[in-house]
Amino acid sequence: MTTGVDFPSWIKQFPGTAPGATVIFPHAGGAAAAYRGFAKVLSDNETPAIIVQYPQRADRLTHPAVGTVGEIAEQLFGAGDWSGAAPLTLFGHCMGAVVAFEFARIAEARGVEVRALWASAGQAPSTVTEGFPLPSTDAEVLADMIDLGGTNPVLLEDEDFAELLMRAVKADYRALSTYSCAPDVTIRADIHALGGSADHRTRREWLDRWESHTTGRFTCEFFDGGHFYLNDHLNAVAQLVGRT
Structure with missing residues (x-):
């Protein structure tokens, strides 16, 4: 089943039978299509998945660029009634991790349940200025x-x-x-x-410092690569996220 939420077409939904949904936030420059494989694995494992799309790419190519990370998160939250997809698990890769964090802050402030945030290869919010x-x-x-x-x-050799x-x-x-972001800014979600x-681009200490941004549980794990x-x-990774 799908979430039943009337999202715009640039928010991609993959059905699943488990309650809630995992929302995927791409890396800088990344389009939703880059995470179709991950969303498909989640969906095949019965976890509903949703991929958000940032402006200036793919089917949002003509949408104006958004000035700040907070504004990106606010725009994404305003795209539909996320309570209809809750409880939410958020997964953000690289820049997507801080976008997901700001999205979680907005969701929690407005009464939408966020179970967990998975920060993948993305430095903790309070370390971004150290990057x-x-x-x-x-x-x-x-x-x-x-x-x-x-x-x-090969694609990068294509000028267009x-x-x-x-x-x-x-x-x-x-x-x-x-x-x-200050080190003491927190969300309730794990x-x-x-x-x-x-x-070589995301220091381990930057990942460890995500712990200061939750009042819930914190874990940190590494994969080869x-x-x-x-x-x-x-x-x-889909099995880990699906067990949230």
Whole structure:
């Protein structure tokens, strides 16, 4: 079954029989399509899954860029009646983790139950200002995408594809570059941090510091792989998230 919520078409729903839903928040520059495989595994395991889409890509290509991470989260929350899909489990990868955190703050403040937040390869909100400088030029963004992995290098050689990707990445990086959060800002939902053991972009201490952002339970676990370890461990991560 689906959630029964009347979401716009750019919010992708995958049916499941378990109560509630897992909401997936993509990485910077990432489109919902990049997480179809993960959502499909969750759905096959009976967990309803929903993937949100940020502006400036795919079927939201013409939607104006949003200025801040908080505004992105507010816009996503305003896209439908999330109480109809609750209780929610949130899963955010890289930048998606802090978007999911801000979404959780909004949801909890407005009475929508959030069971857990899974922060995947994303630094804790209070550490974002400590992160590496974000690229801004086309050349810097392209080099950053190659360094991170997760995008087929052959696709990056396609000028049209690369132009659209950089447009989305730069919009997300502009929003992320203005983000800051105090260490004592918390949500009630449990937080589970996940990372790749060989991820050179997300320090372990940044994942550990997610603990300060929950009044609930905290765990931290690593998988073999780099920043996009998830691509090699869809089933294992889906089983963890589905047991929330």
